[in-house]
Amino acid sequence: MKPQIICLMASSVDGRTHHSRWRPKGAGADLFERVHEELGGDAWLIGRVTGSEFAKGKPYPASTSQTFLRENWFAQCDAKAYGVVLDAHGKIGWGRSDIGGDPIVVVLTESVSDAHLAGLRGEGVSYVFAGKSEIDLALTLEILNRELGVKRLLLEGGGAANGAFLRAGLVDELNLILCPAVDGARGAPLVFDSTDGESDQRAPVTAMTLESTTPLGGGALLLRYLITNDPAAASR
Numbered sequence: 319m320k321p322q323i324i325c326l327m328a329s330s331v332d333g334r335t336h337h338s339r340w341r342p343k344g345a346g347a348d349l350f351e352r353v354h355e356e357l358g359g360d361a362w363l364i365g366r367v368t369g370s371e372f373a374k375g376k377p378y379p380a381s382t383s384q385t386f387l388r389e390n391w392f393a394q395c396d397a398k399a400y401g402v403v404l405d406a407h408g409k410i411g412w413g414r415s416d417i418g419g420d421p422i423v424v425v426l427t428e429s430v431s432d433a434h435l436a437g438l439r440g441e442g443v444s445y446v447f448a449g450k451s452e453i454d455l456a457l458t459l460e461i462l463n464r465e466l467g468v469k470r471l472l473l474e475g476g477g478a479a480n481g482a483f484l485r486a487g488l489v490d491e492l493n494l495i496l497c498p499a500v501d502g503a504r505g506a507p508l509v510f511d512s513t514d515g516e517s518d519q520r521a522p523v524t525a526m527t528l529e530s531t532t533p534l535g536g537g538a539l540l541l542r543y544l545i546t547n548d549p550a551a552a553s554r
Contacts, residue, residue, distance in 0.1 A: 319460070319463045319464075320456070320459050320460070320463065320488070321360070321361075321459055321462065321463050321468045321469050321470060321471045322469065322470045322471070322490050322491070323459070323471055323473055323483065323488050323489050323490050323491070324357060324359065324470070324471070324472050324473065324490065324491045324492075324493060325472075325473040325474075325480055325483070325484075325489050325491070325492045325493065325509075326350070326353060326354060326357060326362075326472050326473070326474050326493045326495075327474065327475055327480065327492075327493075327494055327495070327509045328346055328349060328350045328494075328495035328497055329494060329495070329496060329497065329508075329509050330345075330497055330499045330500050330501045331496060331497070331498070331499065331500055332500055332501050332502060333508055333509055334501035334506040334507065334508065335475065335476070335477065335506070335507050335508065335509060336501070336506045336507055339501045339503070339506050340497070340499035340500065340501055341499060341500060341501075341502070342499060345497045345498050345499035345536070345537075345538070346495060346497030346498070346499065346534075346536070346538045349495050349497070349534050349538055350495060352534075353493065353495060353534075353540060354472065354474070357470075357472055357493065358470070359399060359470045359471055359472035360399055360400070360466075360467065360468040360469055360470050360471065361399055361400040361401070361402050361420075361423070361462060361466070361468045361470075361471045361472070362399065362400075362401060362402065362420070362471065362472040362473075362474050363402040363403070363404070363471055363472070363473050363474065363479070364401075364402070364403055364404070364474050364475055364476070364479060365403075365404050365475065365476050365478055365479030366403065366404055366405045366406070366409060366410065367476050367478070368403075368474075368475050368476045368479070369403035369404070369405060369410055370409070370410055372401075372414075372417050373410050373411060373412050373413060373414070374412065374413035374414050375411040375412050375413020375414070375441070376411050376413070377409075377411040378411050378433055378434050378436070378437025378438075379433055379436075379437065380431075380433055381433050382432050382433040382436040384432055384435075384436050385432050386432050386435045386436070386439075388428040388447050389447070390445070390446040390447060390461065390465060391435075391438075391439065391444060391445055392423075392444040392465070392466075393415065393421065393439075393442040393443065393444045394421045394442075394444065395465070395466060397420065397421045398420075399420045400420055400421055400422075400423045400444075400462075400466060400468070401416070401417040401418070401420040401421065401422050401423065402422075402423045402424075402425060402458075402462065402471070403422060403423070403424050403425065404425045404453055404458075404479055405424050405425065405426060406425075406426065406427045406429075406449075406451075406452065406453045407426075407427065407429060407430060408424075408426055408430035408431065408434035408435075410424070411437060412438070412441055412443050413441070414441070415441055415442040415443050421444060422443050422444065423443075423444045423445065423446065423462075423466070424438060424443060424444070424445040424446075425445070425446055425448050425453055425458050426445050426446070426447055426448070427447065427448070427449045427450060427451050427452060427453060428447055428449070428450045428451070429450065429451045446458070446461045446462075446465065448461060455482060455483055455486050455488060456486065456488065459471070459488065473489065475507075475509075476507050476511070477507045477508045477509060477510055477511030478511050478512065478513065480509060480510050480511070481510040481511045481512045481516070481521075482512075482516075484510050484521040484523070485512070485516065485519050485520070485521045485522075486551065487521070487522040487523075487547035487548060487551030488547075489545050489547075490544070490545055491542065491543065491544055491545060492526070492541075492542070492543045492545060493540060493541070493542050493543075494509065494540070494541045494543070495534065495538060495539075495540055496538065496539045496540075496541055497537075497538050498536065498537035498538060521547075522547050522548035522550070522551035523545055523546070523547060523548075524546050524547065524548050525545075525546035526543045526544070526545055526546070527543060527544045527546070528541065528542070528543055529542045529543065529544050530542045
């Protein structure tokens, strides 16, 4: 069963998401966490680049005498919410087992080394496998629902992760915090983005319905859109 996927992002009026580049400075800085708490997901998900910003550790040792089956492993299964991080090839050394009290669950591929798995286990970081060499996003959602009971997941970037879910037809709703700020320069991450190789791929979105517009104070707005995807996208 697929959880409900709500993409939550904060952006400048020109669609950029790197707060430090915004002018005026500090616009809407505290709004994301406020809306995150109000939405109340069973889990939230970020990509590898964003996940690296939360890491406190160094890369794990390159070798180990241990061997592990490529099976899902959970340090904790009864949390109120989980922080899920896509890290296909096992690049992040965490140095922690939770983010803001939410246990970390890393989504890996079977290509990850035994040494990396040993590092994750040693720090109490849960992990699941969702593909042999590339992450299958639909399978990821199925595992999170089946193994951890996730029914409502907040997709929170970065732009590459958001874009991948959008192009896969997996995003049900967009909650966009539109902040009274501009970036105005090239190179900043976007709400939805892609690699160069994905630039010609279009999301199977057939409709976006504005459900609500909520003033958040200070000139910021929360725009809530329901997204309709082409049903054929889910079967590909």
